[in-house]
Amino acid sequence: MIRKTKSVRIQRMKLLMSQRARQIASLLLLLLLFQSPVFAQSALERVRKSGELRIGTDATYPPLESAEGGKFSGFDIDVGNALARELGVRATFINSGFDGIFPALQNGSFDVVISSVTITPERSASMLFSDPYYASGQLIAIRKGTPGIAKPEDLPGKRVGVQISTTAQIDLEKRKNVTVAVYNTIDLALLDLKNGRIDAVVCDAPVLRYMIRQSFPDLSTVGARFTDEKFGIVIAQGNDDLRRALNSALWHITESGEYDRLNMKWFGEASERSADEAASQTKRKAFDVGIVRRTWSLFLTGVWLTARLALLSLALGLPIGLLFALARVQSSKTLAAPAALYVEVMRGTPLLVQILFIYFVLPLFGLNIPAFWSGVIALTLNSAAYISEIFRAGILSIEAGQMEAARALGMSYPQAMRHIILPQTFRRVVPPLTNEAIALLKDSSLVSIIGLTELARTGQELASRYAAPLTIWPVVAIFYLLLTFPLTRVAEYLERRWKPVTRA
Amino acid sequence: MNTPEYGFSLPKAAFHAKLHSRKKQPVEIAEPRVIEVTNIVKRYGKNSVLNRATFQIEDAQLTTILGPSGCGKSTMLRCLNRLERFDRGQLRIGDVEVVGTEEKALTAAQEKDLTARLRASVGIVFQNFNLFPHLTVLDNCARGPQIIKNQNRKAAEDLARRYLEKVGLGEKVDFYPAQLSGGQQQRVAIARALAMEPEIVLFDEPTSALDPQLIQGVAKMLRGLDDLGKTLVVVSHDMAFARRISDQVIYFEGGRAVEAGTVEEVFANPKMPETQAFMESFRDDPQN
Numbered sequence: 047m048i049r050k051t052k053s054v055r056i057q058r059m060k061l062l063m064s065q066r067a068r069q070i071a072s073l074l075l076l077l078l079l080f081q082s083p084v085f086a087q088s089a090l091e092r093v094r095k096s097g098e099l100r101i102g103t104d105a106t107y108p109p110l111e112s113a114e115g116g117k118f119s120g121f122d123i124d125v126g127n128a129l130a131r132e133l134g135v136r137a138t139f140i141n142s143g144f145d146g147i148f149p150a151l152q153n154g155s156f157d158v159v160i161s162s163v164t165i166t167p168e169r170s171a172s173m174l175f176s177d178p179y180y181a182s183g184q185l186i187a188i189r190k191g192t193p194g195i196a197k198p199e200d201l202p203g204k205r206v207g208v209q210i211s212t213t214a215q216i217d218l219e220k221r222k223n224v225t226v227a228v229y230n231t232i233d234l235a236l237l238d239l240k241n242g243r244i245d246a247v248v249c250d251a252p253v254l255r256y257m258i259r260q261s262f263p264d265l266s267t268v269g270a271r272f273t274d275e276k277f278g279i280v281i282a283q284g285n286d287d288l289r290r291a292l293n294s295a296l297w298h299i300t301e302s303g304e305y306d307r308l309n310m311k312w313f314g315e316a317s318e319r320s321a322d323e324a325a326s327q328t329k330r331k332a333f334d335v336g337i338v339r340r341t342w343s344l345f346l347t348g349v350w351l352t353a354r355l356a357l358l359s360l361a362l363g364l365p366i367g368l369l370f371a372l373a374r375v376q377s378s379k380t381l382a383a384p385a386a387l388y389v390e391v392m393r394g395t396p397l398l399v400q401i402l403f404i405y406f407v408l409p410l411f412g413l414n415i416p417a418f419w420s421g422v423i424a425l426t427l428n429s430a431a432y433i434s435e436i437f438r439a440g441i442l443s444i445e446a447g448q449m450e451a452a453r454a455l456g457m458s459y460p461q462a463m464r465h466i467i468l469p470q471t472f473r474r475v476v477p478p479l480t481n482e483a484i485a486l487l488k489d490s491s492l493v494s495i496i497g498l499t500e501l502a503r504t505g506q507e508l509a510s511r512y513a514a515p516l517t518i519w520p521v522v523a524i525f526y527l528l529l530t531f532p533l534t535r536v537a538e539y540l541e542r543r544w545k546p547v548t549r550a
Numbered sequence: 551m552n553t554p555e556y557g558f559s560l561p562k563a564a565f566h567a568k569l570h571s572r573k574k575q576p577v578e579i580a581e582p583r584v585i586e587v588t589n590i591v592k593r594y595g596k597n598s599v600l601n602r603a604t605f606q607i608e609d610a611q612l613t614t615i616l617g618p619s620g621c622g623k624s625t626m627l628r629c630l631n632r633l634e635r636f637d638r639g640q641l642r643i644g645d646v647e648v649v650g651t652e653e654k655a656l657t658a659a660q661e662k663d664l665t666a667r668l669r670a671s672v673g674i675v676f677q678n679f680n681l682f683p684h685l686t687v688l689d690n691c692a693r694g695p696q697i698i699k700n701q702n703r704k705a706a707e708d709l710a711r712r713y714l715e716k717v718g719l720g721e722k723v724d725f726y727p728a729q730l731s732g733g734q735q736q737r738v739a740i741a742r743a744l745a746m747e748p749e750i751v752l753f754d755e756p757t758s759a760l761d762p763q764l765i766q767g768v769a770k771m772l773r774g775l776d777d778l779g780k781t782l783v784v785v786s787h788d789m790a791f792a793r794r795i796s797d798q799v800i801y802f803e804g805g806r807a808v809e810a811g812t813v814e815e816v817f818a819n820p821k822m823p824e825t826q827a828f829m830e831s832f833r834d835d836p837q838n
Binding site for chain 2: 445447448450451452453454455456457458461465466469470473
């Protein structure tokens, strides 16, 4: 029961948490900066040698970057491909949540970040930027016909939605009296605006226009871009040669006309139609079956990843949890005290921080664990703490007379545990363990912060790709339900099989 | 007492041979005292539960430790198979010597060894039986020999079946404890203890968890075990029951043995004032 509350809380607090995660991520970033250069070899040499430019991107930002079942598209994607071609290598895109993208760059998970990143002094202090490749600016969206909001000076006293870690957030937080609501993806901010919970949304102009045109006919942009922002390609500190190469490649594609072609393709006349015009287009239903039909198979990779994460973590967490429970119920303090400390620490710190720690901090100590296994380890260690408490409660619920009777027969403590206490314990803990397994399955969505496109992240990407959160999230929910269903069946089977015989 | 409905018996001589063969030093066989308790003291904080308890229990007899509730008799019983440790004094059971924890500290290995030897010769039937609810009646009795004595499954089950038949539950081997009545559960607990083939069996308040009409059956059952040649030690506060079943009675009060003797001696001619007072209340009670 406790766990259930916690799980719900986690889901609900995910937005808030990501805010904290951002602070943690910056902290991690700082830590990384104190390290000696990550690569002994120059970055450019390594890119050339491996024949691939690994590009990190948060593909929830159409038309600049979006993903559909591992297939990336958007202006940034095309630019990335063009640049890689100039360097004589191929581009490999790696999807990462925006709040984890810079630590992952420093971590060496990719060579560059091309993800609509505005060049700011703060960011320049810790990372390298290429020359600007795109000029953007922040724009305000409101519900059509809302009076009194036309420019940023009108925003004080209002509730304004932004995407996490974006320049929109940074800008608004500097303004007095603006209540900033932070969302993981921009489509959720727009949905909240549509539903009337916030008064405006601020976002990069092309993205805002795209989203509104796609599926928010009730919304419109007002005024003009009120900031002047330049997007740059982000390179980890110390990789000046790579930056020089990218700048020259940028210059080349501009000269060759390739850049203009891409600009027209994504932001040309057709795309620059005003939001008002777009509203007259076919109105899309809140739940669009066509999108479901087109995307359902794209979910399967996410489902498979979520299933593997959850099952592996559960399979490892169960025995580890049992060991910790056994350590705590026996009389020797030397084992019980560390086990209690472990539970205290793992249960008392957010899973998100544990994931970040394993993925971003351990490499500083030479332990470089791939994202998938980082996720499995974090979920395992975290769930083991809860599982150990479930087992401990189960063991303690067995009447003291059982242990006495077993010992009085002559069994040793381990024999009594194994043959008498634990078999009875297992029967009793099936229901709470099922709870834990399901909570684990759903908590596994937190690993998206280290770039794992599991089920929830897949949903996030598709929701922004199609600007259709109300279509995509119910589908995500159904897939989670399909995943928990077999778990519940297994639990039912075990309960039936192990049914304690109470009466004739 | 001879009860023909119970199947088999172990000759006393054979039992003695078994018991004494393990002794390093020959002991006087004349009056074998299988349990010797000398000045045992046990305290919980300041509260003394056992207060220099001293008594002997003789071989192959049924001895009842009788006394009012709170007199320490159950704690005394639990000291006999080391479910409880005591602070001072000595306990000897067969060739196993136990000394109070304040007088001699044992290493974990010594403690383990001592406990194992003690429990190999002392079985116990708990007040509320403590049967293993997840095991069948047969497994309740067979698992002990299987796990502790490394008997193979078949041998252990044969043994278990034999003792279950002895207590009259040969038909119930495949039932689970929860499917049995209280009296039947108690008999499973007895068979479970016997299957380990201890020389001594302890019974903690065997009548307290049962309906009054079942008490006579328990008495009969206990006397039915005579032919096994075991030393039985029963703790009870029920005088009528004690009088009916016992060879020897130890009257316990205030954490020590006040008086010991045969049923006639203790019930008809108690010497100590405490015993006399207790017997007095017994006679006044219209229920008895």
